[in-house]
Amino acid sequence: MTGAADKRPRTKPAEIRRDELMDAAESLFLRKGFAATSVGEIVAEADVAKGTFYLYFKTKDDVLDALRTRFIEGFCEKLDLALAAGDRDWSGRIDIWVRTCVNAWLDSVARHDLVFHQHAPADRAMKADNLVILRLATLLEQGAQAGAWTIDHPRMVAVMLFDALHGAVDDSLAAKTPLSRAQLIALITRFYRRALAIDQG
Amino acid sequence: MTGAADKRPRTKPAEIRRDELMDAAESLFLRKGFAATSVGEIVAEADVAKGTFYLYFKTKDDVLDALRTRFIEGFCEKLDLALAAGDRDWSGRIDIWVRTCVNAWLDSVARHDLVFHQHAPADRAMKADNLVILRLATLLEQGAQAGAWTIDHPRMVAVMLFDALHGAVDDSLAAKTPLSRAQLIALITRFYRRALAIDQG
Amino acid sequence: MTGAADKRPRTKPAEIRRDELMDAAESLFLRKGFAATSVGEIVAEADVAKGTFYLYFKTKDDVLDALRTRFIEGFCEKLDLALAAGDRDWSGRIDIWVRTCVNAWLDSVARHDLVFHQHAPADRAMKADNLVILRLATLLEQGAQAGAWTIDHPRMVAVMLFDALHGAVDDSLAAKTPLSRAQLIALITRFYRRALAIDQG
Amino acid sequence: MTGAADKRPRTKPAEIRRDELMDAAESLFLRKGFAATSVGEIVAEADVAKGTFYLYFKTKDDVLDALRTRFIEGFCEKLDLALAAGDRDWSGRIDIWVRTCVNAWLDSVARHDLVFHQHAPADRAMKADNLVILRLATLLEQGAQAGAWTIDHPRMVAVMLFDALHGAVDDSLAAKTPLSRAQLIALITRFYRRALAIDQG
DNA sequence: TATGAATGAGGGTTCATTCAT
DNA sequence: GATGAATGAACCCTCATTCAT
DSSP states (O other): OTTSOOOOOOOOOHHHHHHHHHHHHHHHHHHHOTTTOOHHHHHHHHTOOHHHHHHHOSSHHHHHHHHHHHHHHHHHHHHHHHHHHSOSSHHHHHHHHHHHHHHHHHTTHHHHHHHHHSSSSOOGGGGGGOHHHHHHHHHHHHHHHTTSOOOSOHHHHHHHHHHHHHHHHHHHHHSSSOOOHHHHHHHHHHHHHHHTTOOOO | OTTOOOOSOOOOOHHHHHHHHHHHHHHHHHHHOTTTOOHHHHHHHHTSOHHHHHHHOSSHHHHHHHHHHHHHHHHHHHHHHHHHHSOSSHHHHHHHHHHHHHHHHHHTHHHHHHHHHSSSSOOGGGGGGOHHHHHHHHHHHHHHHTTSOOOSOHHHHHHHHHHHHHHHHHHHHHSSSOOOHHHHHHHHHHHHHHHTTOOOO | OTTSOOOOOOOOOHHHHHHHHHHHHHHHHHHHOTTTOOHHHHHHHHTOOHHHHHHHOSSHHHHHHHHHHHHHHHHHHHHHHHHHHSOSSHHHHHHHHHHHHHHHHHHTHHHHHHHHHSSSSOOGGGGGGOHHHHHHHHHHHHHHHTTSOOOSOHHHHHHHHHHHHHHHHHHHHHSSSOOOHHHHHHHHHHHHHHHTTOOOO | OTTOOOOSOOOOOHHHHHHHHHHHHHHHHHHHOTTTOOHHHHHHHHTSOHHHHHHHOSSHHHHHHHHHHHHHHHHHHHHHHHHHHSOSSHHHHHHHHHHHHHHHHHHTHHHHHHHHHSSSSOOGGGGGGOHHHHHHHHHHHHHHHTTSOOOSOHHHHHHHHHHHHHHHHHHHHHSSSOOOHHHHHHHHHHHHHHHTTOOOO
16 A cells, blocks of 8 residues: 555644645635635645644634735735835825726736625725725825825725725726726826826826 | 414415515525525515525525615616706706715615625626616716816716715725714715816805 | 417317327426426426316326326237238247337337336336236237247246347347347347247248 | 433444445335435434535435445356356356346345336446346357357347346236246246257256 | 416535544 | 544425415
8 A cells, every 4th residue: 555645744834834725715716706615625725634724714714814914915015115116206106006006906806806805794894994095095194284185084085096996997807898007097097186186297 | 373374375466475575585684694694584584485485586696686686776766866856057966966876875885785795706797787887977978078077088987986985985884983974975075076177166 | 468478278178188298298208307307397398387287197107107008008009000910820920029019119219218217116016017018928828829839937938028129129229339120120039939949930 | 311412423434434324325215215215314324414425425326326336246246156156067057047146136126126227217328237248148158159059149139038037037026926936947947948949958 | 177376395415613533 | 733534504496286266
């Protein structure tokens, strides 16, 4: 029986195992949807036993939460980087914000949909914690203080601008003839500038 | 035992039975969520046998679709009514649109969330068929032709405005200290006017 | 509402209705198998209401029984006709019997399988009533009395010959390279003659 | 309450579990028929949870297949043993074949009917793979080569002989006054000898 | 004679989770 | 840390049959 399947447990650093499990889950979720993916498939993809999964996650839902956190963190990192590297001018910052968001979005729509829409009762409260919106609100506030624009309710306007961008990208993706990335960015930027009453560059 | 089971089939007009089933389903879905509600519970609530459910709906998912259609139709009706009764002035029409949407929304958030977010693979394409957006796009276009505003891409702007409103309402609902209905309407109307470059009344 | 579906009940002679129902059932059973065919499909095919079915048959199984009877009767008729028209010579009668059976069989395998194998716990006792075997047994007995052959147990030999033929035809049908009709008949006839110790013509 | 539910999983070697499940299924199928037996009853009889069944069989049909395979293997074993132990004489071998088959058959009619007739669309093609027929055909061919008899089409004759035996045993079982085992064997053996034109011993 | 809405028992199957090893 | 056999509640759906009209 020397040819028998390699049964020896191969202990790995927890961090790695956890990531492998998450990768497996994400890949499967992306392909088949959250509900349609079973824990059995996840562990098969990750090449571990059923029980191992429950060593790292309390429930199946738990992985999705972890995936969401990981996604948001990645997104914010990109945003911070772009903003830090970019213009000091307020109007320019808005441009950067739009450009970065659209690009990041388009590069990971599926992933985004997965972690935000695939499960959970559309947890309305979640948006309150949306770090991306928080960042935009802060940006708007700072710009207002600097006199770049006037805003009655930064938080709310941030929400509206965020959802407008979100919606535009989604819609373009669903359209029979999607806009080009550049067109989309231009369009949204124009919308943002108007909504903030910034002089159209 | 006055409650002895009444076995005789009580035929009802199909339309009524179907509505009763839908009402039962909606009520349950609202309370417990779509996935957490079983067909068994629905028929119990509607006081019919299990098989009867499948006389009117092909699958469990089918009811949700029916619910969505019913919801959209009701919404559009309200919108059309308000628009027909209201101002002839373009700017005023936008105001009406915003007011009607926010109100209708707030009056049926739960129902809205149910039919739009609770299930379905976040059907992105669905938005393409969103009648409400369609109506707004038309409104924008007509206003543009009438010279009330200028718009580069009516459809896209409609999408962005729609999602902005949608997001604002949602956010307010989730907030620890929600805005008043009037405040919300005022805020969004202001946003719309700016985005359309209408003179702030 | 003049265009509404023609609701008027069109009473038909019972005999006809019953036949239509049987035809519909047979056609469906042949296409999809007995178990996989629902009463609902039968009545749809026969273009009557569910209840009408139960006016003519006590249960679903009942139709299959009726179908079987109809099949056997048809088969026996053919046999009787061929035998009556044919040879007076005993050996020739056996030939006719084989030829007629093989032909009739090949012309209606599907139907035969349906009524004999598709349902029922392989009702062993049914064979006792098999009219075809009965006829063969009688033929054998008469031939024996006439001195055409000697047989220890006509009934049993009839059974064996019958099943031998049956098996041969079935096997040929399942074979990758089926025998021709003529070959099959020749082969079986030879087998019969040997088994009855008739001089090979 | 000594009978308090023992919840702890009692792991057993897969081979054993599988066999227990098969035994339970066979016993139930024999008693109530395949269709009338539910998976729930099987697992109850085998004293395992419902899910365990699906650990070993993909579907309910799957068990029946397994049962059939097990039956055929057992049958062939008996046949090989008897043939190996018996006569070297060709005519004697036929006798042994008949005797062994009849006996084995009578000892397990129910089981035989179960695995061959109870389900499946009377899978005609299955006979092509019938190992018992294959063995008989081989025997006939070897005998023919050895000059023990002449045969035009060994395969077909094997089929006919096999079905003749099969039919005879079935018929006897169904008869109001069944033949004795010895009578049956004698009768069939005589039939075989005639059909092969062997001198009646 | 014919209808068809209603019934509801019943079935097969899935899968997240546990726990003894 | 890792395993994977076992669990069992829960679920969706089918369909033969009935009966008031």
